[in-house]
Structures are given as C-alpha cells and as structure tokens.
Amino acid sequence: MSNDIWVALIEVAPLLLAIGAGVLLVLLFRKVLEEKLLKANKVVIGSFALESAGEALETARPDAPVPDLVAEALVQRTKKLSGSLVSLRILWVDDRPLGNQHERRYFRAAGITVVNAVDTESAMRELRRDDYDIVVTDFARESGPDDGILFANQARREGFDQPFVAYIGRVDPTKPDPRGFYKVTDRPDDLVSAVLELAEARDRRLRRTAGRRGPS
Structure with a gap:
C-alpha cells in the first residue's frame, strides 16, 4: 500500500472513529432516545x-x-x-352533555380525566364505584x-365530600348559591378557574400530608 493511502487513512481515522462511536452510542441508548423523543412529541402535541x-x-x-386574553391566561396557568x-378526575353530571363539550375538551386536553353521567342514579353509581x-x-x-342540588345533597348524606361545582345555564344574581357548592357559575372561564383552584388546593393538601409523614 502506498504512503499516500496510509496518510489518507490516518487523516480520516479520527472521523471514522467518531462516526463509529456515535453509531455505537445510538445503538446502546436507542431505547432511551426513543422514549425522550416520544415524550417531547407528546409535550408538543399536548x-x-x-x-x-x-x-x-x-x-x-x-x-x-x-375574551382571548382571559383564555390565553387560563392556558398558561x-x-x-x-x-x-x-x-x-372529574365526574361531570349533565343530562345534555353536548352543551358543554368544549369545556370537557379543554379539561381533557389538560390531561384531566372526565367521566360523564346524565342523571343522579348513574352519577351516584360512579361515586360509589x-x-x-x-x-x-x-x-x-x-x-x-333542582335535580343537581338534590344530587349534591344525596351525595353528602352518603358521605362523599368532594367539592361540587355547579355549571348551569344561567346564574340568577338574586338567588343565593345553594349550600355545599364551591362555585356556581354559567361562565366557561369561571368554571376552568374553579377547577384549577381546586387542583392547587389538592396539591397543597398532598404536600402537607407528605410533610407530616416525613421520610420513609
């Protein structure tokens, strides 16, 4: 083999070694890389x-x-x-679920599980299950x-203490909110805000509980 060929091989050897090392790393960490890419894609899609x-x-x-600025602020929050x-997990009770499909879509896009029920009987069955x-x-x-109010009262009597949010067709400002409801609203932004507030409160409770338990 001529000296020129040896010189050429020596010159490209570092490049070949680098390519080989890169290929080896990809093969060794392929699964990790695939998981990272999948996670990144899910974040972008989500x-x-x-x-x-x-x-x-x-x-x-x-x-x-x-308003669009309010909607954008909710998205960022x-x-x-x-x-x-x-x-x-949200249990949503409404005998006309098509009327709030955009709101449910928002919660599901946020990663929240939303389960529908169309009457008190099916809702109580879900709470028990x-x-x-x-x-x-x-x-x-x-x-x-007043079926929604009666449903909430029944749930309380049976010992269910989840926060209840009423999402109704029209709020009557002359009537007081029924007892036992965290929020009564007819606005989508107020509904989302209430759910986010309750999610934040749940996180605080979980952190306090974990703090009292201390390290295992």
Missing part, C-alpha cells in the same frame, strides 16, 4: 391541543364569550399545573329544576 381547546373555549357559550392535572376529585353538575334537568 400543548397544541390545549391551546386549540383554549381557543374553542372562547366561544363555548355565545351568551358568555371568553393550566400548563404550569400540567404535572398534577394528569391525576385529577370510583374515586373522583371534583364533581361538576348542572341544576335543572328534564326530570326536575
């Missing part, structure tokens, strides 16, 4: 879905439009809580104008 849901929230109720929202952090309910249904 962020886009939440922002899209936030835009839809602006016109969720034509009679109570949400939701993103800051994203780590804890993925474990949050599974754990929920928050209950959102209507008031008036075809079966009665």
Whole structure:
C-alpha cells in the first residue's frame, strides 16, 4: 500500500472513529432516545391541543364569550399545573352533555380525566364505584329544576365530600348559591378557574400530608 493511502487513512481515522462511536452510542441508548423523543412529541402535541381547546373555549357559550386574553391566561396557568392535572378526575353530571363539550375538551386536553353521567342514579353509581376529585353538575334537568342540588345533597348524606361545582345555564344574581357548592357559575372561564383552584388546593393538601409523614 502506498504512503499516500496510509496518510489518507490516518487523516480520516479520527472521523471514522467518531462516526463509529456515535453509531455505537445510538445503538446502546436507542431505547432511551426513543422514549425522550416520544415524550417531547407528546409535550408538543399536548400543548397544541390545549391551546386549540383554549381557543374553542372562547366561544363555548355565545351568551358568555371568553375574551382571548382571559383564555390565553387560563392556558398558561393550566400548563404550569400540567404535572398534577394528569391525576385529577372529574365526574361531570349533565343530562345534555353536548352543551358543554368544549369545556370537557379543554379539561381533557389538560390531561384531566372526565367521566360523564346524565342523571343522579348513574352519577351516584360512579361515586360509589370510583374515586373522583371534583364533581361538576348542572341544576335543572328534564326530570326536575333542582335535580343537581338534590344530587349534591344525596351525595353528602352518603358521605362523599368532594367539592361540587355547579355549571348551569344561567346564574340568577338574586338567588343565593345553594349550600355545599364551591362555585356556581354559567361562565366557561369561571368554571376552568374553579377547577384549577381546586387542583392547587389538592396539591397543597398532598404536600402537607407528605410533610407530616416525613421520610420513609
């Protein structure tokens, strides 16, 4: 082999070694890299879905439009809580669920689990069957104008102490809020704010509990 070839091989040897090392590292850490990329893609997709849901929230109720700056502020606040929202579970009781599909879409885009029930019977069955952090309910249904209030009262009698948020067609400012409700509103932004407040309160309780237990 001529001297020129040896010189050329020596010159490209560092490059070949670097390429080989890179390939070896990719092979060794392929699974980790794939998981990181998948997680990054999920974050990007999740962020886009939440922002899209936030835009839809602006016109969720034509009679109570949400200003775009308010919707954007809710999206940013939701993103800051994203780590804890993925474990949050909402039971939503409404006999006309199509009327609040944009609101439910927002919560689901935030990572919250939302389970629907259309009447008191199915809602009580869900409460007895599974754990929920928050209950959102209507008031008036075809079966009665105060069914949501009666449902909340029944749940309390049976020992369920989850915070109840009422999301109704129209708030009457002349009537006091029924007892036992954390919030009564007819506005999408107020509903989201109430849920985020309750999520923050839950996080504080969990931290206090963990602090009292101390290190294991």
